[in-house]
Amino acid sequence: MSAAKNTAFALVDCNNFYASCEKLFRPDLKHTPIVVLSNNDGCIVARSKEAKALGIKMGVPVFQVQDALRKHGIVCFSSNYALYADMSNRVMTTLEEEAPRLEIYSIDEAFMDLTGVERVTDLLAFGQRVKAKVDKWTGITVGVGIAPTKTLAKLANHAAKKYPATGSVVDLMNPDRQKRLLALVDVGDVWGVGRRTTAKLKAKGIHTAWDLANANAKVMRSEFSVVMERTIRELNGVSCLDLEWVRPTKQQIICSRSFGHKVTDKRELGEAIAKYMTRAAEKLRSEQRCCRVVSVFIRTSPFIPNEPQYSASLTVELPNPTDDTRDLLAVAERIFHRLYRAGYRYAKGGVMLADFYEPGTVQQDFLCVDSTKTNSKALMGVMDKINRSGMGQVFFASQGVSPQWAMKREHLSPAYTTKWDDLPKVW
DNA sequence: TCTGGGGTCCTAGGACCC
DNA sequence: TCTGGGGTCCTAGGACCC
Numbered sequence: 238m239s240a241a242k243n244t245a246f247a248l249v250d251c252n253n254f255y256a257s258c259e260k261l262f263r264p265d266l267k268h269t270p271i272v273v274l275s276n277n278d279g280c281i282v283a284r285s286k287e288a289k290a291l292g293i294k295m296g297v298p299v300f301q302v303q304d305a306l307r308k309h310g311i312v313c314f315s316s317n318y319a320l321y322a323d324m325s326n327r328v329m330t331t332l333e334e335e336a337p338r339l340e341i342y343s344i345d346e347a348f349m350d351l352t353g354v355e356r357v358t359d360l361l362a363f364g365q366r367v368k369a370k371v372d373k374w375t376g377i378t379v380g381v382g383i384a385p386t387k388t389l390a391k392l393a394n395h396a397a398k399k400y401p402a403t404g405s406v407v408d409l410m411n412p413d414r415q416k417r418l419l420a421l422v423d424v425g426d427v428w429g430v431g432r433r434t435t436a437k438l439k440a441k442g443i444h445t446a447w448d449l450a451n452a453n454a455k456v457m458r459s460e461f462s463v464v465m466e467r468t469i470r471e472l473n474g475v476s477c478l479d480l481e482w483v484r485p486t487k488q489q490i491i492c493s494r495s496f497g498h499k500v501t502d503k504r505e506l507g508e509a510i511a512k513y514m515t516r517a518a519e520k521l522r523s524e525q526r527c528c529r530v531v532s533v534f535i536r537t538s539p540f541i542p543n544e545p546q547y548s549a550s551l552t553v554e555l556p557n558p559t560d561d562t563r564d565l566l567a568v569a570e571r572i573f574h575r576l577y578r579a580g581y582r583y584a585k586g587g588v589m590l591a592d593f594y595e596p597g598t599v600q601q602d603f604l605c606v607d608s609t610k611t612n613s614k615a616l617m618g619v620m621d622k623i624n625r626s627g628m629g630q631v632f633f634a635s636q637g638v639s640p641q642w643a644m645k646r647e648h649l650s651p652a653y654t655t656k657w658d659d660l661p662k663v664w
Numbered sequence: 665t666c667t668g669g670g671g672t673c674c675t676a677g678g679a680c681c682c
Numbered sequence: 683t684c685t686g687g688g689g690t691c692c693t694a695g696g697a698c699c700c
Contacts, residue, residue, distance in 0.1 A: 275668035298667040343700045431698045491670055
């Protein structure tokens with residue numbers, strides 16, 4: 238085996254991100270418990286620290302905790318993606334200035350490659366500076382975990398959040414400190430160890446991260462998978478997961494939603510599918526890809542077991558890859574006609590695109606009439622531009638004008654940072 | 665009445681080929 | 683009675699992540 242590299246990573250993670258974004262623009266709620274809800278106002282997906290302290294759990298359906306929300310005066314927000322995405326961009330831009338090799342891992346966290354940085358500056362001080370800068374420039378508070386591997390950096394970040402005495406920045410480069418922390422951490426809190434695996438590990442007497450770090454990597458690989466072997470090595474300070482600072486291109490695009498109410502009407506359901514396909518096509522073009530494989534699915538709600546259940550999906554391979562909304566809508570409609578069965582109350586539907594190509598790199602199927610519309614690129618370009626500009630919307634009639642099935646978003650905050658009309662006002 | 669959405673990776677097993 | 687062996691590709695399902 239080659240000599241271990243002296244790697245160093247930082248994981249920067251925004252605290253209670255969605256809830257923090259909402260509070261930024263509502264100083265009146267500074268110390269009020271708030272929660273952010275999933276699409277359709279269905280589940281709790283983010284909680285402010287006050288809401289956490291009141292015992293509101295992550296992921297629970299709102300209706301199950303309605304009483305608690307009311308009793309404690311917890312303020313609810315529907316999720317406001319435009320706001321969170323914009324705030325995320327601001328945070329990431331700030332981080333990039335400190336460490337150009339940045340992997341944006343999710344909307345609220347990023348890995349930094351700090352390899353070699355300790356020769357220039359103290360890593361703890363570096364982390365503290367990053368935290369202070371993000372706080373000052375964006376108003377978002379972050380935790381920073383620094384360690385020789387990504388998995389250990391995750392654990393360092395976990396500690397930074399859990400123990401206030403750390404000031405939300407933990408440097409875990411030192412092996413003795415690693416050992417002490419690993420012994421304190423439940424194995425289920427290790428990155429990559431989910432619910433299923435946790436149960437299996439505990440049955441084998443592996444309870445802490447330290448227990449896992451000391452398991453035999455080869456044996457565990459045969460019993461679990463190569464992912465497990467990697468996790469064990471990473472816990473021991475051997476970096477197996479590189480920084481992916483160039484975003485890999487997507488393998489698939491999914492657009493799906495639960496409906497605001499159950500849908501029975503065929504036209505209405507078809508409009509929803511058309512809407513999702515339109516959105517998926519936009520995402521496809523923003524990736525600068527064409528796709529060959531298209532799937533559509535519709536289903537009833539598994540949460541109402543005494544109602545007749547129906548769930549169906551169908552996948553079609555196109556003769557030629559396309560990124561034209563019109564082609565994709567036509568395919569979606571054909572598939573939908575074959576899937577639809579009357580007499581069910583549909584709860585959710587969606588589309589999936591896969592098998593991507595760079596435009597123009599694929600030999601056209603010459604047995605098939607070339608369906609490439611000559612004005613396709615120009616038309617799609619103009620549509621995308623108008624729809625992005627905030628000036629209004631252009632879309633195809635098949636998605637319907639005033640949809641009944643639209644999402645429930647009863648507690649939506651204004652688009653403070655992305656819409657002129659919604660700019661916060663200071664009196 | 666009311667239960668999110670969007671991804672990735674890994675593995676096992678079958679089809680198929682020589 | 684007795685029916686190879688090895689490789690590749692594809693797919694479905696599981697597990698995990700945020």
